[in-house]
Amino acid sequence: MPSPEVEQYFQTTEINTFSVNENGEKLVFSTNLNGEYNLWAMDLPQTFPYPLTTINQKSSLLHIGPDYIVATFEKEGDENYQLHYLPLSGGTPLPFNERESSSTCFHACFTSNNEMVYSTNHENPLLNIYKTDLQTNQTTLVQKGEKAPVVVAAVSSNGTYVFTETYSNTHVAGFYESTDGRIPLVPDPSIPHMIRDVLFADGIVYFTTNYEKEFCYLASFNLSTYEFQPVFTLEQEEVTSIQLSTDRLVVSTEEGVKDRLYEYDVSEGKLVSIDTPCDVINKMIITGQGSLFVLGQSADRTDTIFKRDTDGEWTQVTNTKVLGVQEGSLIKPDIVHYESYDGLSIEALLFRPRYPNGYTILCPHGGPQKVEQMKYRPLFQYLVQSGYTLFAPNFRGSKGYGASFEKMVEQNWGDGPRLDCVAGMDWLLQEGIAEKGRIFAMGGSYGGYMSLLLAGRHPEYFCGIVDIFGISNLLTFLQNVPDSWKPLMNQLVGNPDKDYDKLVRDSPITYVDHMNSPMFIIHGQNDPRVKIEESERIMSQLKEKGLDVKYLLFEDEGHGFSKKRNEIIAYKEIRAFLDRQVNE
Numbered sequence: 001m002p003s004p005e006v007e008q009y010f011q012t013t014e015i016n017t018f019s020v021n022e023n024g025e026k027l028v029f030s031t032n033l034n035g036e037y038n039l040w041a042m043d044l045p046q047t048f049p050y051p052l053t054t055i056n057q058k059s060s061l062l063h064i065g066p067d068y069i070v071a072t073f074e075k076e077g078d079e080n081y082q083l084h085y086l087p088l089s090g091g092t093p094l095p096f097n098e099r100e101s102s103s104t105c106f107h108a109c110f111t112s113n114n115e116m117v118y119s120t121n122h123e124n125p126l127l128n129i130y131k132t133d134l135q136t137n138q139t140t141l142v143q144k145g146e147k148a149p150v151v152v153a154a155v156s157s158n159g160t161y162v163f164t165e166t167y168s169n170t171h172v173a174g175f176y177e178s179t180d181g182r183i184p185l186v187p188d189p190s191i192p193h194m195i196r197d198v199l200f201a202d203g204i205v206y207f208t209t210n211y212e213k214e215f216c217y218l219a220s221f222n223l224s225t226y227e228f229q230p231v232f233t234l235e236q237e238e239v240t241s242i243q244l245s246t247d248r249l250v251v252s253t254e255e256g257v258k259d260r261l262y263e264y265d266v267s268e269g270k271l272v273s274i275d276t277p278c279d280v281i282n283k284m285i286i287t288g289q290g291s292l293f294v295l296g297q298s299a300d301r302t303d304t305i306f307k308r309d310t311d312g313e314w315t316q317v318t319n320t321k322v323l324g325v326q327e328g329s330l331i332k333p334d335i336v337h338y339e340s341y342d343g344l345s346i347e348a349l350l351f352r353p354r355y356p357n358g359y360t361i362l363c364p365h366g367g368p369q370k371v372e373q374m375k376y377r378p379l380f381q382y383l384v385q386s387g388y389t390l391f392a393p394n395f396r397g398s399k400g401y402g403a404s405f406e407k408m409v410e411q412n413w414g415d416g417p418r419l420d421c422v423a424g425m426d427w428l429l430q431e432g433i434a435e436k437g438r439i440f441a442m443g444g445s446y447g448g449y450m451s452l453l454l455a456g457r458h459p460e461y462f463c464g465i466v467d468i469f470g471i472s473n474l475l476t477f478l479q480n481v482p483d484s485w486k487p488l489m490n491q492l493v494g495n496p497d498k499d500y501d502k503l504v505r506d507s508p509i510t511y512v513d514h515m516n517s518p519m520f521i522i523h524g525q526n527d528p529r530v531k532i533e534e535s536e537r538i539m540s541q542l543k544e545k546g547l548d549v550k551y552l553l554f555e556d557e558g559h560g561f562s563k564k565r566n567e568i569i570a571y572k573e574i575r576a577f578l579d580r581q582v583n584e
Contacts, residue, residue, distance in 0.1 A: 009382040010568045013320040015303040017283060018295055019062035024287035026088070027317065028052065028069060029295075029305065030059035035564045039071060039090070047317060052090030058562050063110050064088070065134065070116065072105050077558025078526045080104050083118065085134075096132060097122075097139065104484075109155040110134075117142065117161055119151040125483035127151060129163060143177070149484055153198040154205070162198045162205055168491035169369050170407050174198060174207060176221065185221045186211045186228050194403070197241045201266075206231070206249065208239045214402035216240065218251060218264070232264065232271055238400055243286040250274070250292055252281045254400040256347050257335055257373045259296075277306045277314045279374035293317070299349075299374040300330035300381075322381075331384050333374070333392075338427035340396075341419045347401070348372075348393040348424060350433070351380060357387030359463070359582055360434035362454075364395065364421055366445035368409045369492075371398045379571045386575065388440075391428060395420035411494050413446075413474065414506025418453055425461055436461055440578060444468035445530065445559065449508065452538065455519070456511025464581040465515075466574055468522045469530050469559050472538035474503040480531045512541045518548040520577040522570055524557030550577060 016037065018029035027042040033049065036056035040049045055073065060081045063070040067088055072081035083105050084093035095101065100122040108118035114134040119127045126145030129152050132138065143150060148165040153174060155161045162185070166172045174185040174195035185207060186193065193211040205221040217233035233239075237253040237260065244250075249264040259281040261274040278296030282303070285293045292308040305317040322330065333349035340346050349372055361383060365372040372392040384390050394401065395417040397409025408416055428434035439461050441451035448470020455465045471477045478489050478496050494503050504510055519542060523535040532553065542549045552573055554566050561567040 008323040008325060009378040009385075010564060010571060011323045012302045012376070012378060013318070015295055015305065015318065015320075016058055017060060017062055018285075018293070018305060019064050020285050020287055020293050021064040022288040024289055024291050024293075026064055027293070027305070028062055028064055029318075030062065030071075031303075032562075032564055037562055039069070039086075041090070042317070044317070047319075049318075052086065053093060055093065056563075061105065061108055063108070063116075065110070065114065068134070070108070070110070070134070072108075074558075074562075076526050076556045077524055077560065077562050079528050079558055083108065083116075083120075096137060106149075106151050107153070109152055109161065111155055111159060112157055115155075115159065117152050117155050117159075119163075121482075121484045125149075126487065127484060129161075131159075148487060153195070153207075154200055156200040162200075162207075164195050166488065168192070168410070168488055170194060170403060170410065171491075172196075174209075176205065176223070176226075178223075183226050185209070185219075192403075192407075196239075199242055199244055201244055206242055206244070208242060208251075210238075210403050214404060218242065218249070232269075234262075236402075241281075241284065243284055243292070245286040245290045245292075250284065250286060252284060254371070254373075256394070256400055257349060257371070259373070261294075274308075274312075275314075277316070278304065297376050299332045299376060300328075302376045322378075330376075330381055333390075338424060340423040344396060344420070346393055346395060346420050346424065348391060349374070351384040351390035351392075353384045353387050353389060355387055356389055357582060358435065359387075359438050359440065359578070360389040360391060360428060361440045361442050361578075362421060362425060362451075363390055363392040364417070364441070364443040364447040364450040364454075365392065365398070366443065366447045367399075368395075368397045368413065368417060368446040368450075369399050369406055371400045378567075379574065382571065383575065383578070388578065389433060391424060391434075393421060393424040395424075410492055411499065411502075413449070413493060414453055414502075417450060418457065421450065421454060422458055422461075438463055440464045440466065440581070442466035442468075442574070443470065445470065448530075452508035452515075453506070453511070455517055456508050456514045459514055459516050462517045464518045464520070464578065466520045466522075466577065467535070468570075469524060469527055470508075470521075470534065471530055472507065472509045472534045474507045475500070476537075477530065477534060478503075480533070482528055485529075509538050509541065512538065512545060515542065515545075515547065518550075518577070518581055520550045520552070520574060522552045522574075523554070524559060524561075525553060525555040526558040529559045 016030040037058040039052040057073040059071045061072045083096045086093045103122035106119045116132045127149045129143040153162045171192040173189035175182040196208040198207040208216045210216045216238045218231040220229045237255045241252045253260045261276045263272050279298040281296045283295045290310045294306045302320045333351045336350050443451045448467040521535045523532045
């Protein structure tokens, strides 16, 4: 049989988010089932999906009400997710507020009496919190963001709420808005820490935090006494999300490249591990009947929704496969560890092809405070099946390895993570896996930035560079980030005035004269995070130098791919670019 074509690896169903109603009978999810993102639904236990929208836009948030659906939608990748509503039967989504069309809803919570509390940057780059009566569509301002961006995190049945203030990517404090004013969830909110997930229970707020610890754990806050109390911690695991059903909590955790599930008995204080049907958990919901729904994936399994009934048995609700690729033929990566330049241990994923062609692709991830996990990546699978070895390191700054590790990238974009990547390439050389001069670098966003920086600082390793939505100049990047990001940038990247010399030193465009590898640069016209000038500026300078540069611009995309046809075009071109360098 012929080898699968590129379209087969990309003609897969992606599920961005989902929601289930209280009785577990209606499932709504944002998916590209027809090649464009729309809302689809299932009337369980029937599992044949039917469309609810035809607007071809991605949603980031869903809520199923008694006779309506609330959803956010962006427009052509602009990431301005605006709140809309539509009937349960579907149709054209209508915006709650036309004036918010150019703003973004960051989060929304819903009460049992048809109220919605949400955060948006409409009217304020530091965000405001509003409350909307879903029966009358009357909206009132609840709270203004003043010192830092404010995001509603959870709402109680009586309308009180918890909100967060974000001072940096690694300092997010939580507060309970009570009749006594705002009460911090932890004893000293000025100490850098994270609040990641929050829910109300009977007289208690449960939340995940790394307050005075390296890894996030489960904590509680008593609504009567305002007492903070750790509930349980796990060794070398980040407690990331929580769901409540009667007297039990279900929690998900990150342990490096994999996620885990646990069940915690509140009354007995007993924690039990749950077998999971996937390696990475993107979202989970517990219904009023106690059924657990999970959206997850693995390196060899695409986005899938699973259901776990109260008897502990898992069933697969959505059936997504890679077209024409036999079960078991997708390649799962090895989990490897190596020592960096300063002795720090780095974890990485190594995809080994069955028939290697002698070329290796270094794949630094985006973020930078994200992590490369055991997720299905169609481009990775296509390239490794084509003979390329892929190496994806979780350099310092990656989340999931403790607070200190994650903070190592702050104001250090161009040194530590870069040298971790170099140490990773040296490890590949020592192990006989790669050969100097036969390595590509390929990444998106921060990964694109790192690929460009490595090309300028360590050109001897590379034979080609693929930059997807990447940053070329940190100074212009900082000037153009969304307004709601700007308060965070001094801590994450640096201050353009105080750190000018360092930002110049860490910008890839500073090293254009040292770059000598062919380049393939890809960008989206509507990118709100990294403006297209970042790609066009360095492309122009590289062409003036006489370097081989290919540029691909998508006019209907933003910071990533929302349309399957564009994704296929881009990844076909990437494969052609790589093969061209190999065959020259």
